[in-house]
Amino acid sequence: MINLQLPISEAAIRELKMGDEVLISGLMVTARDAAHKYIHENWPDWLKPVMEDSMIYHCGPVVKQHEDGSWSFVAAGPTTSIREEPYEAAVMEYYKVRAVIGKGGMGAKTLEGLAKSGGVYLHAIGGLAASLAKSVVKVHDVYMLDELGVPEAFWHIEVKDFPAVVTMDSHGGSLHKAIKAKSDEVAKKLISE
């Protein structure tokens, strides 16, 4: 198990290899479909300090607002990452994002981007919402809540010992590619029988 403290350097991220299990602590930001579309159309400067040497979490949480106005995460597992495939490599390079956390893995364009700009794809367990919400120890801020709504807003969160697995690294390794190649073989055999 490898502990990753955010912010994290490009060099430290490049040391990670496919299959490494990690525990993440520090400040990161959630961004999913509408957020990625918004970034791609606006490239806002205010995101630079939020994202640089940090991580994007593909997550649309269930949140609770307390009487003093503060927020906490009630349920916060990963959402499917492949929908951000058109945007992610460019977003990671522009904002120097060191990892995206999500589920299901991403495609060739992102894999190439990870090698180029120095990043990894971290797979969290889908449906682990109650447990992963416990790893979110504080909600620091929320951006564009009115415009994007609760699931799609940028939530700036502090996590502690957030568990994930490196399934795509900066050396071209992708667990998703390897598993798919094997299951393609089996499927072909089953279908031709």
Place this chain on the structure above:
Amino acid sequence: MFQYDEKVLKDQLLELIRLAATDLPKDVVESIQAAQQNEDEDSAARSVFGMILKNIELARVESTPICQDTGTNIYLVHIPEGVGMRKLTALIHEATAEAVDKSYLRPNAVDSLTGKNSGNNIGEGQPFIHFEEWDNDYIEFKLMLKGGGCENVSTQYKLPDVGLGAGRDLDGVYKVIVDAVNQAQGLGCAPGILGIGVGGDRSTSHLTAKSQLFRKMTDTNPNSDLAKMESKLLADLNELGVGPMGFGGKTTILGVKMGTMHRLPASFFVSISYMCWAYRRHSMILNVKGEVTYD
């Protein structure tokens, strides 16, 4: 004439929603436990199942959603003759909005043109409520929460499918299902449960597929051909090696449930409704005395 207290029923429906969102049904949990035991010691698959089972327990104990995507809320309601559907719909809506306030549900209804989230999980076609009249003297509410990740890998084929060599028979049905599960990989939060609809038109085929997901994991299909095909598919699909979350392993699918509908001579649809392991469904029966039982 069937009568009920509206305020009381609203609260009973709220409890149904809370159960669906936070308490995975026993038959599903047992199926996941058995799958964990079947995976190799020290494998990633076994460890993933361990985390999944811990999360299921935590969600139940703390009454928080198992998954943050509390999904499309799909209701199948059976009513005795004479019970009004509009009133029940209004009560379901009321309970839904309250469930969002209590953080049992995420506000999950987005205007498809403006992108605006309605904020209370209510919108056009959300929640989805299907009514059927029956001869019993009680009302049954079945509720399933189906998230977007698994809905996105759900799909529909029309036979024949030349690319897969799938003809218009059960063998052709088998081939497209293998293809669908292989394409889905771990994206729908594997291991999944498949609801299959064979026949119908484009929409009733999907409805048949989804309705199958209200069956218990352990039941047997009354049609012996379909029962055989369900067992064969379950065994063969687990040869794919996709494993929980697509990390590799022996468990790619937990169950296959198939149903049929008559089709037009020209059409042969096969619909595959993929349900994630967070297979959230519960039901509630309301009797004439106003008492409810949950399953």
